[in-house]
Amino acid sequence: AQTVTQSQPEMSVQEAETVTLSCTYDTSESDYYLFWYKQPPSRQMILVIRQEAYKQQNATENRFSVNFQKAAKSFSLKISDSQLGDAAMYFCAYRSARNQGGKLIFGQGTELSVKP
Amino acid sequence: DAGITQSPRHKVTETGTPVTLRCHQTENHRYMYWYRQDPGHGLRLIHYSYGVKDTDKGEVSDGYSVSRSKTEDFLLTLESATSSQTSVYFCAISESNQGREQYFGPGTRLTVT
Numbered sequence: 001a002q003t004v005t006q007s008q009p010e011m012s013v014q015e016a017e018t019v020t021l022s023c024t025y026d027t028s029e030s031d032y033y034l035f036w037y038k039q040p041p042s043r044q045m046i047l048v049i050r051q052e053a054y055k056q057q058n059a060t061e062n063r064f065s066v067n068f069q070k071a072a073k074s075f076s077l078k079i080s081d082s083q084l085g086d087a088a089m090y091f092c093a094y095r096s097a098r099n100q101g102g103k104l105i106f107g108q109g110t111e112l113s114v115k116p
Numbered sequence: 117d118a119g120i121t122q123s124p125r126h127k128v129t130e131t132g133t134p135v136t137l138r139c140h141q142t143e144n145h146r147y148m149y150w151y152r153q154d155p156g157h158g159l160r161l162i163h164y165s166y167g168v169k170d171t172d173k174g175e176v177s178d179g180y181s182v183s184r185s186k187t188e189d190f191l192l193t194l195e196s197a198t199s200s201q202t203s204v205y206f207c208a209i210s211e212s213n214q215g216r217e218q219y220f221g222p223g224t225r226l227t228v229t
Contacts (some may be wrong), residue, residue: 004158035217045159045206045220060125091158102147102213103174106158 002027004094006107013082014039014115020067021110023092031097034068034075035104040088048090051075053097087114119143120221122207128227134195139207143217147210148190149218150174150182152203159206165190168211197228
């Protein structure tokens with residue numbers, strides 16, 4: 001069975017600075033997808049970024065980028081130029097490319113606070 | 117925003133009572149999911165559906181049942197609520213079981229006293 005681990009329950013960053021959130025996963029599969037979701041205090045789950053395992057190039061979305069290390073099974077999220085609105089819970093998630101119903105397997109989450 | 121609604125948004129109920137949560141989508145997506153969110157656990161899959169009347173269990177399915185009689189509706193039932201089922205419940209939808217993202221509903225906070 002696949003597992004996802006986020007080892008940082010809480011992180012803090014100064015506004016305008018850069019922060020990296022860590023995520024590791026365990027799988028025996030070679031084809032899968034990885035996601036970072038953001039959950040602000042409103043509780044809404046918002047997709048931040050997605051990475052296909054077959055792609056070597058790291059995904060980027062504006063100020064958000066990932067460092068995908070397939071061999072190390074690591075998938076970290078870098079937030080550049082942090083803004084107050086980035087304060088939220090961040091979840092890393094794994095999705096198999098096999099026909100397993102497309103379910104997401106989540107990490108425990110990292111709560112990010114942004115200091116003005 | 118994906119058209120997903122959940123009802124009710126908040127509910128307080130007593131131990132032993134049945135509870136049904138509803139997820140409604142307007143996107144005509146084939147796949148629908150129920151997750152629960154608890155501190156320290158992230159989100160965990162309860163049940164999912166891959167079509168009308170087609171459902172399967174997830175990681176934490178004990179004490180829960182689901183039904184999907186129409187594409188747009190996915191119901192989660194707690195037959196006899198227990199305090200351990202106090203949680204926030206999220207519905208999600210997806211076009212496919214591959215790399216497309218899942219879109220989440222706003223969540224339902226359920227408290228079992």
